[in-house]
Amino acid sequence: MNPENEADDSFTLTDNGTGESWKLPARTGTMGNRLVDIKSLYGTTGLLTYDPGFTSTASCKSDITFIDGEKGILLHRGYSIADLAEKSDFMEVCYLLLYGELPTPEEKNSFNTDIKHHTLIHEQLARFYSGFMRSAHPMAIMVGVVGALSAFYHDSTDITDIEQRRLAAHRLIAKMPTIGACAYKYSLGLPFPTPRNNLSYAENLLQMMFSNPAEDYEILPALSRAVDRLLILHADHEQNASTSTVRLAGSSGANPYACIASGIASLWGPAHGGANEAVLKMLEEIGSVDRIRKYIAKAQDKKDPFRLMGFGHRVYKNYDPRATVMRKSCHEVLSTLGIQDPQLELAMRLEEIALNDDYFIEKKLYPNVDFYSGIIMKAMGFPTSMFTVMFAIGRTVGWISHWKEMLVDDEQKIGRPRQLYSGKKQRRHISLDRRGHTEKKISWSWLWGGGR
Numbered sequence: 001m002n003p004e005n006e007a008d009d010s011f012t013l014t015d016n017g018t019g020e021s022w023k024l025p026a027r028t029g030t031m032g033n034r035l036v037d038i039k040s041l042y043g044t045t046g047l048l049t050y051d052p053g054f055t056s057t058a059s060c061k062s063d064i065t066f067i068d069g070e071k072g073i074l075l076h077r078g079y080s081i082a083d084l085a086e087k088s089d090f091m092e093v094c095y096l097l098l099y100g101e102l103p104t105p106e107e108k109n110s111f112n113t114d115i116k117h118h119t120l121i122h123e124q125l126a127r128f129y130s131g132f133m134r135s136a137h138p139m140a141i142m143v144g145v146v147g148a149l150s151a152f153y154h155d156s157t158d159i160t161d162i163e164q165r166r167l168a169a170h171r172l173i174a175k176m177p178t179i180g181a182c183a184y185k186y187s188l189g190l191p192f193p194t195p196r197n198n199l200s201y202a203e204n205l206l207q208m209m210f211s212n213p214a215e216d217y218e219i220l221p222a223l224s225r226a227v228d229r230l231l232i233l234h235a236d237h238e239q240n241a242s243t244s245t246v247r248l249a250g251s252s253g254a255n256p257y258a259c260i261a262s263g264i265a266s267l268w269g270p271a272h273g274g275a276n277e278a279v280l281k282m283l284e285e286i287g288s289v290d291r292i293r294k295y296i297a298k299a300q301d302k303k304d305p306f307r308l309m310g311f312g313h314r315v316y317k318n319y320d321p322r323a324t325v326m327r328k329s330c331h332e333v334l335s336t337l338g339i340q341d342p343q344l345e346l347a348m349r350l351e352e353i354a355l356n357d358d359y360f361i362e363k364k365l366y367p368n369v370d371f372y373s374g375i376i377m378k379a380m381g382f383p384t385s386m387f388t389v390m391f392a393i394g395r396t397v398g399w400i401s402h403w404k405e406m407l408v409d410d411e412q413k414i415g416r417p418r419q420l421y422s423g424k425k426q427r428r429h430i431s432l433d434r435r436g437h438t439e440k441k442i443s444w445s446w447l448w449g450g451g452r
Contacts, residue, residue, distance in 0.1 A: 011036050013045070031066050031075075048418045058239075060247065060412060064097060064401050065238045072318035076236060077101070085325045090201050090231040090394075091115065094173055097236055097401040118174035119195035119204070121182070122152045129186045138183040138389045139268045145179050146172075147261035157255040159407060168256040169400045176396045177201070180389040181208035187385075202228040205393070210381060222336035223380055226329045230376065233322040233369055234391050236398030238315075242266040242273070246399045247406050248415040256403060263399045264392050273388040273395075276374035279310040280384060283343045283350075292350050300359050310371030311354060312363070322369035330372045333379050344375055 014021045022045050025037045035058055042048055051057045066075040074081040077096050084093055088102065095103040095111050103111060128148055132141050149171070150157050156168035182192045193208035202224045211217035237243070245266040249259045267273035285306075286295045298306040313320055334344055351367050354360045377387055406412050 013041075029061070032068070048420075050420050054244075054417075059244065059415075060239070060406065060409065062239070062402065062405060063100065064398075064405060065236045067238050067315055069313070069315040069317050072316055072321050074237075074321045081233065081321050082325060085229050085232045085322075088232070090228045090235070093232050093235050094397045097397050098169060098404065114170050115174045115201070116195075116197040118171045119178055119197060121175055121178050125149070125152050126182065126192055129182060129192075132186070134187055134189060136187070138180065138187065138385050139264065139392070141183040141186070142179060142389060142392060143261050143265050143268070145183070146176075146264060147258055149175070149257040150255045153257070157257070159250075159253060159255065165256070165404060165407070169404065172256065172260055172400055173397055176393045177205040177208060180386070180393050181205065183389065184209060184383075184386055200224065200228070202231065206380075209386075220336055222332050226333045226376055226380070229325060229329050230373060230390065231394035233325060233373075234394030236395070236401065240272070241269070242395065243399060243402050246403055250403045250406050251412060251415040253414075256400070259403050260396060260399055263395070267392055267395065268388060273391045275309060275368075276370040276377070276391070277384045277387045279347075279370055280343070280374045280378060282307075282309040283346055286346060286350070288342075289346055289349045292346070292353055296353065296357060296359070308350075308354070308365070310374075311360065311367055312365040313368045316366070316368065317364045319366040320368040323367050323371060326369050326372040326376070327367075330376050333376050337379055339379050341375065341379060343378075347371065347375060 009026045011024045011026055012021050013024055022041075024041065027035045027037050029035075038049060049057070064077065066078075067073065076084060076093065077100055079096070079102070084096075088096075091112055092102055092108060094115075095101075095108065125145065125148065128145060129141065132144070153168070153171060156164045156171060158164045178193070178195055185192055191213060193211065195204055196207060197204075199207060199219070203219050206219055206224055206227060207217050239247075242263040246259045246263040249262040250256075254262075270278060286292060295306065296308070298304045299308045330344070334341060351371070354365065354367075360366075374384070374387055377390060378384070382390065
């Protein structure tokens with residue numbers, strides 16, 4: 001079947017077998033690719049589309065974030081990520097994503113006050129942590145605790161009520177640093193931290209993570225600014241796996257806390273939020289600068305399982321614009337702390353070699369944001385198990401913004417993807433006493449994806 005571009009802003013789909021043709025409307029956003037609107041395809045033609053991973057399918061329309069992967073562009077509500085990271089703080093970006101415009105001074109003060117009003121967590125919720133093993137991964141705790149918020153805050157679960165939606169959004173943004181810091185402290189057997197509302201969002205996150213009742217914690221401006229940038233750079237990234245998960249969960253009418261918990265679960269995957277942790281593991285495996293060439297050769301060998309983590313991106317076919325900002329923050333943090341980290345030297349040399357290697361140039365494998373973020377967080381003292389938690393704290397506002405946008409989109413329906421069925425055709429049932437003689441035995445490894 002051949003789609004044919006028509007002058008009247010539609011596409012003609014022709015069945016080469018029958019010669020039958022159908023016109024499908026075209027849609028164009030303010031920026032980006034032209035789209036074929038296939039909403040009516042099944043009803044009109046009886047045909048479905050097949051698109052594994054939805055790499056060629058727009059599941060929604062959105063005003064929030066625009067990415068041009070070929071040109072390395074990332075915009076939030078029309079503002080470049082570089083400008084936002086350099087000229088705004090995380091609270092301004094939160095307001096922008098939620099409400100569509102950068103706040104006035106009065107709006108920012110009001111928003112900051114409202115967020116700080118919700119930073120504490122319910123005392124009964126704090127006791128909920130004791131049900132987890134001390135050795136539990138912080139992301140496992142985050143999924144459970146955030147999902148449980150709906151059991152504590154009944155006054156903000158009615159998604160048809162605009163004020164309850166706003167209250168849930170502000171609560172989630174406010175409480176995520178507290179929930180994440182408590183997960184970390186719990187793993188160490190230390191007292192739970194108390195938020196300090198005289199601090200900025202990033203400063204408060206740092207003091208909850210690293211302070212303790214026995215001594216003061218000095219918040220270095222360079223570190224709080226690095227955390228603020230880290231949160232900004234992770235705040236939203238269009239229709240990625242976790243955001244799509246939040247939208248899919250929300251399409252059923254689920255409460256906002258359940259939706260955000262589903263996003264955290266999706267983010268936990270190593271191919272998504274766990275990539276920065278994988279970068280550090282890769283650098284540890286390479287070990288030293290003189291072994292880089294060997295590992296680049298291993299990465300080029302299709303038969304070798306080794307992969308260079310932190311290079312390339314599903315969307316960006318150019319330099320990740322977030323990586324430029326993160327690289328600058330990386331140097332600032334290490335300079336402030338006086339750390340001569342051999343992993344940073346290794347990372348810088350790896351970047352230099354990769355950017356001048358024909359293989360990487362041809363494949364357009366540029367460093368992405370994960371390449372630097374793990375090194376920054378390690379330098380500041382975050383354990384690797386907390387890397388994805390930090391990602392989740394920053395991404396919460398993006399998830400909420402998409403959830404909020406989805407609820408008022410009159411084109412949205414409950415998510416129900418189709419499939420290309422490749423299983424058995426309908427067959428006759430065989431009684432148990434005769435089954436061993438007629439059916440071949442199936443191994444457990446095959447059932448769980450171990451190969452036929």
